[in-house]
Amino acid sequence: MPRIIKPVAKGDFTSATLSVDSQGRVISASSGGGAANMKTLVYREGPASGSVTLSNDANKVQAYLFGAGGGGGGGFAPGNVRGGNGGQGGFGYFVANATGGATIPYSIGGGGNSGNNSGGTSSNPTGNAGAATNFHNFTANGGGGGPGTSTDTPGTTGTSGSAPGASGTISKGILFTNQRGEGGGGQPQPANGTGTGGGLVIFSNEG
Numbered sequence: 001m002p003r004i005i006k007p008v009a010k011g012d013f014t015s016a017t018l019s020v021d022s023q024g025r026v027i028s029a030s031s032g033g034g035a036a037n038m039k040t041l042v043y044r045e046g047p048a049s050g051s052v053t054l055s056n057d058a059n060k061v062q063a064y065l066f067g068a069g070g071g072g073g074g075g076f077a078p079g080n081v082r083g084g085n086g087g088q089g090g091f092g093y094f095v096a097n098a099t100g101g102a103t104i105p106y107s108i109g110g111g112g113n114s115g116n117n118s119g120g121t122s123s124n125p126t127g128n129a130g131a132a133t134n135f136h137n138f139t140a141n142g143g144g145g146g147p148g149t150s151t152d153t154p155g156t157t158g159t160s161g162s163a164p165g166a167s168g169t170i171s172k173g174i175l176f177t178n179q180r181g182e183g184g185g186g187q188p189q190p191a192n193g194t195g196t197g198g199g200l201v202i203f204s205n206e207g
Contacts, residue, residue: 044200068109068130073125
């Protein structure tokens with residue numbers, strides 16, 4: 001059975017750093033600076049902006065970011081053909097070290113507007129891209145706008161946003177009641193296929 005062979009300070013370690021020798025024996029223990037006591041600082045849907053101020057003893061931030069969805073493309077009115085759907089916003093989970101007491105701004109993207117149907121046979125416009133969501137040095141890019149169409153062929157779906165540097169991805173439906181970052185539908189009639197806004201959840205290891 002492993003045993004402590006080096007005296008350590010008496011007390012509780014809520015996030016401990018342990019040293020273990022080659023035979024599995026604990027030889028020292030101290031309080032660590034890990035992810036204990038994570039506190040939710042922000043839980044918001046976009047479009048929105050603001051900032052958070054970390055407590056003086058915080059040294060780590062974690063965040064779920066969702067970019068906004070792109071708007072749907074304009075359709076082909078004579079054939080009642082849909083334009084392309086907007087692309088979904090990028091989403092991911094991020095972790096980084098931070099400085100205690102720092103004030104960090106954030107912005108949460110708004111959904112892209114859809115391309116208006118011209119009502120004729122000319123090419124109809126592509127929907128607007130969704131805006132990115134940003135916090136710290138994290139970014140989740142918005143989805144691309146859906147292409148318009150001027151033929152009897154429905155438009156293709158806009159490109160999906162990316163979340164470069166994310167530690168992982170999650171299902172967008174887990175954290176918000178409404179889906180975040182979904183692309184708007186392409187429209188055969190005057191457009192109403194606006195993409196949904198992004199979302200942001202921020203945590204830090206507050207003391």
